[in-house]
Each structure stands twice: as C-alpha cells, then as structure tokens.
Amino acid sequence: QVQLVESGGGLVQAGGSLRLSCAASGRTFAIYAMAWFRQAPGRERELVVAVNAGGDATNYADAVKGRFTISRDTAKDTMYLHMNNLKPEDTAVYYCAARSPPYSSGSQQYNFWGQGTQVTVSS
Numbered sequence: 001q002v003q004l005v006e007s008g009g010g011l012v013q014a015g016g017s018l019r020l021s022c023a024a025s026g027r028t029f030a031i032y033a034m035a036w037f038r039q040a041p042g043r044e045r046e047l048v049v050a051v052n053a054g055g056d057a058t059n060y061a062d063a064v065k066g067r068f069t070i071s072r073d074t075a076k077d078t079m080y081l082h083m084n085n086l087k088p089e090d091t092a093v094y095y096c097a098a099r100s101p102p103y104s105s106g107s108q109q110y111n112f113w114g115q116g117t118q119v120t121v122s123s
Contacts, residue, residue: 002026002112004096009117012086016121020081022096022114029077033103035110036070036081038092038119048081048094050103059105063089086121093118 008020020036035050049070050059058070069082079096094117097110104110 002029002032002098004098004112004114006094006096006114006117009094009119011120011122014087014121014123016086017082017084018086018119020083020094020096020117020119022079022081024077024079024098029072030074031100032098032112033101034070034072034079035097035099035103035105036079037095037097037107037110038090039095039116040092043092045095045107047105047107050105051079052103053101057103059103083119086119088121088123091119091121 003025005023012018031053033052036048037045038048039045047061048064051070055072067085072079096114098112099110
C-alpha cells in the first residue's frame with residue numbers, strides 16, 4: 001500500500017503558476033505508475049497527466065500540453081505538477097493517484113488516491 005498527500009493548491013490569477021506536490025509513504029514510491037487527475041464541479045474526474053514508474057514516459061491531456069509538466073523525485077518519494085499559464089478552466093480539485101504499472105488514463109484503474117488539493121484560477 002502507498003499513502004498519498006497532495007499540497008500546493010491555492011488561488012492564482014490567470015496566467016500565473018503553481019506547483020503541486022504529492023508526497024508518498026508506505027511502499028516504495030518508485031515501483032508505481034502515477035498520475036494527476038482533476039475534477040471540476042459538475043464534471044467527471046479527468047486525467048491531467050500520467051507517468052510510468054521509471055519517469056520516462058508520460059501522457060498529457062491535450063488541454064494542458066505545453067503548460068503543465070510532471071516530475072517525480074524518487075529520493076524524496078514525491079511527485080510534482082508544475083502548472084504554468086493557468087487558465088480559469090483549470091479550476092478544479094487536483095488529485096494524485098498511483099497504481100501498479102503500466103500507467104493508465106482511466107481513473108478507475110488507480111488503486112491509491114490522495115485527498116485532493118483545490119486550485120482556483122481567477123480571470
């Protein structure tokens with residue numbers, strides 16, 4: 001089992017940046033495929049980006065390509081989501097998730113979830 005805790009959300013103006021963190025504890029962080037999902041009010045949870053266990057393969061949603069970057073620091077058991085040029089439509093609760101490899105774009109495929117962190121982008 002792995003436990004996940006997100007942090008770094010907040011209120012930012014359009015065009016601004018935020019960095020979300022997902023700290024893992026429990027089983028070895030490096031063996032899991034990881035992902036960031038987000039859920040806006042009244043909408044389904046959607047993939048933001050997924051990364052394989054080795055950190056060398058990623059799958060970004062079209063809506064965030066070129067603006068968001070995922071990274072993982074296995075020494076710190078932490079995954080990050082660097083978000084630049086934020087838009088009001090990026091407003092959502094952001095969740096990190098983990099599963100045994102390979103990574104997947106489907107939220108139903110992930111076994112472990114954090115509690116979420118709110119990101120609000122004002123126009």
